[in-house]
Amino acid sequence: MVYEGRLRFIGVVESKGELSTIKIFSEYEKKLSSLNNFFHLIILYWFHLQDNEKERSTLQVVLRRHTGAPQVNVFASRNPSRPNPIGFCVVELISVEYCILTVRGLDTFEGSPIVDIKPYVPKSDAVPNATIPEWVNTGIKT
Amino acid sequence: MVYEGRLRFIGVVESKGELSTIKIFSEYEKKLSSLNNFFHLIILYWFHLQDNEKERSTLQVVLRRHTGAPQVNVFASRNPSRPNPIGFCVVELISVEYCILTVRGLDTFEGSPIVDIKPYVPKSDAVPNATIPEWVNTGIKT
Numbered sequence: 001m002v003y004e005g006r007l008r009f010i011g012v013v014e015s016k017g018e019l020s021t022i023k024i025f026s027e028y029e030k031k032l033s034s035l036n037n038f039f040h041l042i043i044l045y046w047f048h049l050q051d052n053e054k055e056r057s058t059l060q061v062v063l064r065r066h067t068g069a070p071q072v073n074v075f076a077s078r079n080p081s082r083p084n085p086i087g088f089c090v091v092e093l094i095s096v097e098y099c100i101l102t103v104r105g106l107d108t109f110e111g112s113p114i115v116d117i118k119p120y121v122p123k124s125d126a127v128p129n130a131t132i133p134e135w136v137n138t139g140i141k142t
Numbered sequence: 143m144v145y146e147g148r149l150r151f152i153g154v155v156e157s158k159g160e161l162s163t164i165k166i167f168s169e170y171e172k173k174l175s176s177l178n179n180f181f182h183l184i185i186l187y188w189f190h191l192q193d194n195e196k197e198r199s200t201l202q203v204v205l206r207r208h209t210g211a212p213q214v215n216v217f218a219s220r221n222p223s224r225p226n227p228i229g230f231c232v233v234e235l236i237s238v239e240y241c242i243l244t245v246r247g248l249d250t251f252e253g254s255p256i257v258d259i260k261p262y263v264p265k266s267d268a269v270p271n272a273t274i275p276e277w278v279n280t281g282i283k284t
Contacts, residue, residue: 002255005149005188007226008198010217012143024217028225031202034214037275042230044186046147056150060173072176075152075166075259083170084149084258088184088230090267107266113144116226117217120272124249125232128268132261133179 009046009113011099013106019094020106022114029099040120041093043106046113047085055081068134087112090120151188151255153241155248161236162248164256171241182262183235185248188255189227197223210276229254232262 011024022043024032035041050056058081063069074082091103101117153166164185166174177183192198200223205211216224233245243259 001154001253002188002190002193003151005151005193005255005257007147007149009145009147010225028201028215028217031213031215032217034212034218037214037218038273040269040272044226044228044230046144048144051144051147059170070176071173072179073170073173075170075174076176076179076261078260078263082258083152084186085147086186086228086258088186088260088267090269111143113147115147116224116228118220118230119218119274120269121220121274122270122272125230126268126270126272127182127232127262128264128270130182130262130264130268131180132263 007046007115009115011114013045013108013110013112013114014100016106016108016110019102019104022101022103024099024101026099032099033096035093035096035101035117038119039093041091041103042118042120042125043089043091043103044115045087045089045108046115047080047087048111048113049109050080050085056083056085058082086115149188149257151257153256155187155250155252155254155256156242158248158250158252161244161246164243164245166241166243168241174241175238177235177238177243177259180261181235183233183245184260184262184267185231185233185245185256186258187229187231187250188257189222189229190253190255191251192222192227198225198227200224228257
């Protein structure tokens with residue numbers, strides 16, 4: 001059993017706003033336009049500001065943005081301080097130009113490294129009626 | 143700009159079937175029952191069989207399971223051979239007992255290390271009407 005893995009970042013968030021831009025490093029750029037087949041993408045990114053031993057030791061969290069939320073195991077939260085600081089986000093793809101992706105809905109920061117990009121496939125990835133705790137709805141978008 | 147990250151695996155797939163079991167390592171087990179607040183989880187796992195230089199150098203793929211699919215950039219695919227061999231799957235949570243999660247719909251192998259678990263939140267994660275290329279529908283579930 002292996003206990004560690006090594007990531008090589010494939011790009012970086014260049015700008016953040018209603019529309020955000022991601023620069024893909026040149027070694028991964030070939031045929032990047034094939035992403036245009038999809039309207040939505042899964043972005044896995046690195047919470048680089050949380051990549052330190054203290055934040056990666058976070059195992060219990062209270063979700064202060066959600067009134068009434070209990071203290072929970074970190075894996076029952078989307079908290080960026082967690083053992084592996086990987087963020088997950090579904091974005092709308094606006095355009096692909098050379099190595100620059102323009103997307104809508106990215107919830108990370110400028111400078112965040114990108115770990116992976118995958119096409120979003122609704123039949124396996126979308127569970128629109130998934131049940132969630134009441135306190136998730138009392139807070140802002142997680 | 144940092145170009146590498148280090149993962150510490152948090153668990154392992156113990157058995158695979160219609161229902162699969164995931165063992166969470168003991169250091170992460172406290173309050174794991176708080177996952178019971180959710181009916182669906184996002185599982186990030188490690189394609190450990192693809193964690194070698196040859197498979198991680200895969201940048202272009204032809205999706206042979208999908209008739210008529212073109213050669214595409216690996217990030218336009220869910221191919222397990224990719225620069226960072228992280229798998230993504232949405233599963234239904236059946237039960238949590240001590241350090242064992244029983245889930246339905248896990249698409250990995252016995253022995254696959256687990257990278258992260260997150261609650262599935264439909265309002266940010268579900269895009270049921272996302273448009274996809276025709277050839278995605280000609281193949282088996284991605």
